[in-house]
Amino acid sequence: MERKRERERERERADEMASRLSQQEQELTCPVCRDIFRHPVVLPCSHSVCAACLLPWWTARPTKECPVCNDARSARLHEPPPVNLALKNLCESFLEERSRCPPPLCRCALHGEKLWLFCLEDEQMACLVCRDSERHAGHTLRPVDETARRRREQLPASAAHIRSKMEEWDRFHKDDYLSAGEHVKAQARHTEMQMKREFKAMRRFLHQEEEARIAALRDEERRKSAAVAQMVAALDGEMAALSDAIRDVEADDVSFMQNYKAIVERVEDILDLPEPPPLPEGTYLDVAKHLGNLTFNVWAKMKDAMVSYAPVVLDPNTAGGGLDDDVVVSDDLTGAHRAGRNSNQAYIPVTPERFDGYAVMASEGLESGSHSWDVEVGDNTRWGVGVLEKPLHREDWFDDDGFRPGRHWRLLHCDGRYTAKYSPDWPESETELATSSSGELSVNQKPRRIRVHLDWERGQLSFSDPDVNNNNARHLHTFTHTFTERVFPYIECVDIHEGAPLKLLTRKVCVSLEDHSQI
Missing domain, CATH: 3.30.160.60 (Classic Zinc Finger)
Known part of the structure; x- marks a missing residue:
């Protein structure tokens, strides 16, 4: 009888301890992820949240507010919230004690x-x-x-092996996702600034149009930031599973044996987990959609004004670079130059769309019709203009000689020498052998502008100097080819820092409405 009463007292003490432990655990639980705080930060309202939970929470909402009380004072913060060191130490002590109990x-x-x-x-x-x-x-x-x-x-894998896999995911994948989210925000801030600058001149007439387009930009920013946040959350979920598996494998013997079958199944499932996917193409903002031909697209709402139109708009997500410098696209997406990475220009991260060289591609491809555009090369000593077919993979952009294998047609200038180059170097017919193969050109007068004319149906790509006699353009070279794939205009900025930007010239366009009711 005495032994039975002793057992009852032990059970009561265990229940009381479990109750106190549960209450303490609730006080150390993040209000967002409902788990023990990991690197908690304190907000102006004195509530604390995990740092990893705060960014997705703010990204998914229009204002930076507290997840607990909806206080909006966090919107005035110019720096990340400070770490709650006292709470962080309490949580680490609690987790360590719980692992020993x-x-x-x-x-x-x-x-x-x-x-x-x-x-x-x-x-x-x-x-x-x-x-x-x-x-x-x-x-x-x-x-x-x-x-x-x-x-x-x-077991098919040890706790050390699982921990190594978790650390590898955290080191090589999560940072990429978080960097992508930050870059999307930087793109959004810069793009919004440019949009406001262009809209300032048209404020009286286009206030409503400006608000609509900025709303579209912010909507895309929210969607793409939310998509990145989802990728981060998914990775956190997988890493949490790895962490749980490690805790189960390293648990005390009794708990391990009680849950052995479940642990085996969990470890086998973890070993079958695929690697986190790389950042998909289109992760970043489609800046060209918001800024490209902006004044032309809103001209219909202005009656007594003329707008400039760029036949080719550059895609800044494709701007390449080297070890120490990058190709920087102008704010209006019509110019590009090579700039050192120690300049004021923001560093462009590696993306699936980006060139692995000093070039930038247009935002839209051409697969029919007749098109022409002028490139102002000025006094630059090394440059290239032309069209290319877009490869499927980023690593296929360039070969060892500086350009990618595949079809491209370009006019090159290097220290006074002009070359028409077609790749692949072997012709598809005798006609291409005569008109499309690579070769050095004889150019007596240095052109300051290059006019590129593409006639898709006729299969001709011509280069000329439009400045000769101010009227008749001087022909430089014509490629003849039966185009079957979409091609993208592009420019190469090979000059090292001292050259002026290569500029895609815009055109003044006058648009009149035709009254179809009279037809």
């Missing part, structure tokens, strides 16, 4: 004794009383620590 299910449900043994036939934990009962008569029972050690050796 034995689990509540450490006693036999039938006899209340500690579970010291494991029945190999029944695959169940057993106490000393169970060993002598009829239920386990003739069964083989082994100490828990001995059985747990052997079972750990039989």
Whole structure:
């Protein structure tokens, strides 16, 4: 009887301890992820949130508000919220203590004794009383620590292997996702600034149009930032699973053996997890959609004004670079130059769309009709203009000689020498051998502008100097080819810093409305 009362007192003390532990755990739980705080930061309203939870929470909402009380004072913060060191230390101590504490299910449900043994036939934990009962008569029972050690050796992966995989994901994938989210925000801020600058001149007439386009920009920013946040959240979820698996594998022997089958299944599932996918193409903002031909697209709402039109708009997401410098696209997306990375220009991260060289591509391809555009090359000593077919993979852009294998047609200038180059170097016909193969051109007068004319149906790509005699353009070279794929205009900025930007010239366009009701 005395022994039974002692067991009851032990159970009451265990329940009381579990209740206090549960209350403490609630106080150390993040209000967003509902888990123990990881690197908590404190907001102006004095509430704390995990740093990793705060960015997705703010990204998915129009204002930076507290997840607990909706206080909006965080919107005035110019720096990230400070770390709550006291709470961080409490959470780390709590997690360390919880990892050392034995689990509540450490006693036999039938006899209340500690579970010291494991029945190999029944695959169940057993106490000393169970060993002598009829239920386990003739069964083989082994100490828990001995059985747990052997079972750990039989796992398809160790805790160290799982931890290594988690660290690899955190090091090589999560940083990319977070950097992508920050770059999307930087693009949004810069693009919004440019949009406001252009709209300032048309404020009286175009206030409503400006608001509509900025709303579209912010909507895309929210969607793409939310998409990046989802990728980060998905990665965090997988890493949480890895962390749970590590905790289960490293748990005390009793808990490990009680959950052994589930642990085996979890570890096998983790080993089958695929690597986190790379950043998909289109992760970043489609800046060309918002800024390209902006004044032309809104001209219909202006009656007594003329607008400039760029036949070719550059895509800044394709601007390439080298080890120490980048190709920088102008704010209006019509010019580009090569700038050192120590300049005021923001560094452009590696993306699936980006060139691996000093070039930038147009935002839209051409696959029919007749098109022409002028490129102002000025006094630059090394440059290239032309068209190319877009490869499927970024690593295919350039070969060892500086350009990618595949079809491209371009006019090059290098220190006074002009060359028409077609790739691949082998012709498809005798006609292409005469008109499309690579070769040096004889140019007596240095052109300051190059006019590129593409006639898709006729299969001709011509280069000329439009400045000769101010009227008749001087022909430089014509490629003849039967185009079957979409081609993209592009420019190469090979001059090292001293050259002026290559500029795609805009045109003044006068638009009149035709009254179809009279037809």
